[in-house]
Amino acid sequence: MDWTYALPDRNRFGWTPVRTGESGDLVYQRDDGRAFAKIAPVARSAELAGERDRLAWLHGQGVACPEVVDWREGGEGTCLVMTAIPGVPAADLSGSDLLKAWPSMARQLGILHGLPADQCPFDRSLSIMFERAADVVARKAVNRDFLPDEDMNTPARELLERVERDLPTRFEQELTDRVVCHGDACMPNFMIDPESFQCTGLIDLGRLGTADRYVDLALMVANARESWASREEEAEAFAILFNTLGIKIPDKERLAFYLRLDPLTWG
Structure with missing residues (x-):
């Protein structure tokens, strides 16, 4: 074309x-x-x-x-x-520089999540995304490059069934904690001033819509993981993110759930 x-x-x-x-x-x-x-x-x-x-x-x-x-x-x-949004993608930063930018990135995500969800005309609900995942799996279009190493050899149907078993609990959580989500809060989609290490904006917003805030938190945590030089650095970033957003006790099961669902929705 x-x-x-x-x-x-x-x-x-x-x-x-x-x-x-x-x-x-x-x-x-x-x-x-x-x-x-x-x-x-x-x-x-x-x-x-x-x-x-x-x-x-x-x-x-x-x-x-x-x-x-x-x-x-x-x-x-x-x-x-x-x-264009000025700056460089967070994905291009070294681990040490990403850690400097991390608080500003968390604040930027918090601004997005703080918008009135009832005024957002776009829906990225769990029901919509699960339906998309089911369609991708039915078409045998799952992009295996997006799967974690431990799931690479697992049939896509089994991966979908694993997600489906948790749906009742996650539907209930979404009802009580629905915000405006980016929908693809990965490192390439946060733009950073390379001198001040302040987040200058968000890009690639085609999946923006109201959803459980853990949609964004799961992708942000997981996508940054390979940038950290040590477990201590990763733990520091984890704490900064959740403290900045006012979440005292992160729900690690919700994080894991959305990481299992997201790879099945691309295809």
């Missing part, structure tokens, strides 16, 4: 391919570094439109995130143009 002709301001700026996302979307950066374009094929146009709408809503809430600049539709797909 060649959508470069549809990128705006081509007479003033060049656009450089940056990467292809996990979803298959193409990402371009404008040469002045102030904007990105995400291009999706027809099959993913509705999902990209969903990301556009989430960005527009979240930007209106005063949360640091990309602002929608342009939206284009065509017979081959759709193109979303948005402003």
